[in-house]
Amino acid sequence: MTLVAWFLGLIRPTVPEPVAAPQALESESVAPQPAAPKDFHTLACEVAAALARRFEGLYLVPYLCPAGVPSIGYGATYYPDGTRVTLHDSAIDQRQAEYMLLWMVRTVYLPAVLKLCPAVDTPERLAALIDWTFNLGAGNLKVSTLRKRVNAGRWDDVPAEIRKWNRGGGRVLRGLVLRREAEAALI
Template sequence: MKTGKTGLELIKKYEGFYSKPYLDPIGIPTIGYGATYYPNKVKVTMKDKPLTGKEASELLVQMLKVYENQVALLVTKPINQNQFDALVSFTYNLGATNFGKSTLLKKINVNPNDPTIRQEFEKWNRAGGIVLNGLTKRRKDEAALYFS
């Protein structure tokens, strides 16, 4: 599966576009639509050259392949496009390690339609131990997409 248009728009909405490198809420150099590294595995630095909108979109699509593959490997039950898109957004934001050890994944792998999955998304709203409104909204939107 590949991320659909709805999933891509959700990720772009919450990551936002930044042409120049910036420090994310926990101090990690980031560029474009939330990229912390490039397809060649080189980490973003604060000295990297700015990206155009087109370059950032292309980088996002390239980077999503990694997260799409991770979701496909970790989820053992059949899921639909909206569920896949929501999980790719979640994994892009939090990483496959966090997704892989989450109760969210455990519940999906038992029953992808379990209504308590919504609450599992919403638990992941902190960065550096601090609840962030943007993450709270993102998790609600991911859960809504997952169940749409």
């Protein structure tokens, strides 16, 4: 079992059993094809989105995040059209929240991490850095010692650097400690 499979099992403990495909007609002689393996970026984005779901929580109406920024869904501060979230916005449904989360992970945070940390070499490490950046922003990644350690290939030092970012409002927050531990475990 890979680390990613184990981790996804923790955050999605109930996965339905696959349903058997209907039997081919006798006149058909097409052999079933195995599912294509997921690519590096897709796998990383799925794990990062799972982390964000777990630690951001789902809010279908606008709210102020702990930093005082209007947010909606799984911590979105902007809509895909670039409009900022305000506290006067309409509620969204879970499908919209999911779309916004995947949009942010794939089009905002994945490219930022790939640009700032080209040395990332596994989907697990990429997922951890995407979630870290989702939570703390690309600006913090850009100026962090974490980025320097990643790009120097000093992977043994990376978990400690991730764990340093566990404060909000000047104090250690349990939710951030747990999130940093989950990210560090993927390194």
